[in-house]
Amino acid sequence: MKLLFELFITFAKLGAVTFGGGYAMLPIIQREIVEKKKWATEEEVLDYYAIGQCTPGVIAVNTATFIGQKKKGIAGGIAATLGVVFPSVIIITVIAAFLTNFAxxxxxxxxxxxxxVCVAVLIVNAIIKLWKKSVVDVITxxxxxxxxxxSFIFDVSPIIFVVSAAVIGIIAKNLEVRKKC
Amino acid sequence: MLILLLKLFYEFFKVGLFSVGGGLATLPFLQEMGNRTGWFTTEQLYNILAVSESTPGPIGVNMATYVGFTTAGVAGSIIATLGLITPSVIIILIVALFLKNFKDNKHVKSAFYGLRPASMGLICTAGIGVLLITLFNIDLFKQTGSFTDLFSIKAIILAAVLFALSNIFKKIHPVAWIGVAAVVGILFRFGGA
Incomplete structure (x- = not known):
């Protein structure tokens, strides 16, 4: 029960300080979830983002469900997810009720x-940090x-990139094993 | 009222189920929903988007809450949000279960070996997109054709300073830098308002 509450509160804090969607959340996840709580490794966060790109729904929510599930099963997944959306529901409801010209x-x-501007800089920092964890050799x-x-030039679904990269990964590793034999 | 809430849940459940790849992917679905149900106009939708982008939290969730509230009050905002997130929670729980069982499978490991740099690439593209929007005035440049209009000098200076400081003082929490940037934005009128 205590862990469920901790998951809810931690992800509520993340939801409250994420400005501009899932990618903007990355630097905060690195700090709070990977470094402070040690609930996931940087590699796992990258995996969750890749899967979040190919499954329906908001990436921030997908990542919360993943980490919550990992720590405390289905209940953990639900607690973390409710946590990450909780601040938005409160803030947006207040704005919709009282501050119609907010923006x-x-x-x-x-x-x-x-x-x-700051979010852009923080994303650059996050990319530099994650670089070593994902780009390990020539193929990667x-x-x-x-x-x-x-993906910068063509406006196509990220699913295509993620699926083909996974297939390339499997082929490359298989060839590598055969070479060694 | 109950029927309206059920309808809200159902409509946002569908959006959550079909929008793949982040918050902005919900936009075309919401537009279609507004036209069909009459809950909001396209113009209202863009106002909602502006609010979503100026508040914390995932944009898709913010949109659901806002539309839910304007349609059916506080209950509406909660129901619409739950509708939006329910499909992805179910799907991710299934995927997570699968991964737990196949984590040590050789092929799953190889797939992730290829997947991680792709994930990085997509994050990188998103980062480049945000940098282009914040540091350059491409629209203004197209109008005037003058190179001095292409660069947002104030934004470039702030970005350079924040990049340097956040890499020198690595212990400082990213949220603190967000706070600093908000204050600088207000003092130096970054929004031009």
Whole structure:
């Protein structure tokens, strides 16, 4: 019960400070979940993001369900997920009820223009950190480069990239084993 | 009222089930929903999007809460959000169970070996997208054609300073930098407002 409550509170904190969706959550997840709580490794977080890209729903929610499930089964998954959406429900309900012009206020516009710059920088920091965990040799470097360039140029579903990368991974590893034999 | 709540749950359940790849993927589904149910207009939807982008939390969840509230009050905001997240929670729990059983399988391991750099690539693309939007005024540049309009000088300076500071003082929590950026944004009118 205590762990369920801890999952809820920890993910509620994440939900309250994530500005701009799933990717913006990455630096905070690294700090709170990987480094402080040690509930998941950086590799696992990358795996969750990849799976989150190919399954329906919001990536932040998918990641919360994954980590919650890992720590405390189905109940843990649900507790973490409810935690991550809890602050949004409260904040948005208050705004919808009282501040219909919220996004038009000068102070809000200026603050969020500043926050967006910071979120971009934090994502860059997160990428630098995760680099070593995912790009381990020539093949993974090629996959990384190809996905970055192709997904930037073509507006296609990320599923295509994730599935083909998984297939390439399996083929490459199998060839490697055969070479050794 | 009960029927309206059930309908909200059902409609957002469908959005949650079919939107793959993050919060903004819900947008076309919501647009279609608004046209069909008359719960909100496209213009209202874009206002909701603006609010979602200016508040913490996943954008898809924020949209569901906002639409739920304007349609059926506090109960509506809770029901719409639960509807949105229910399909993904069920699917992820199934995937997690599968992974637990096959984690040590050779082929699953090889698949993740290829998957991780792809995941990085997608995150990198998202990062580049955010950088382009925040550091450059591409729309303004297209209008005026003047190179001095292409760069958001203020944003570039803030980004450089934050990048340096956050890498020198690694112990400081990322949220603290977000707070600093918000204050700088207000003081130097980053939104131009």
């Amino acid at each position: 038009e206020y000068a102070v809000v516009k200026n603050a969020f223009a500043g926050i967006r 470097f090629i996959i990384f480069l190809a996905v970055t360039v192709l």
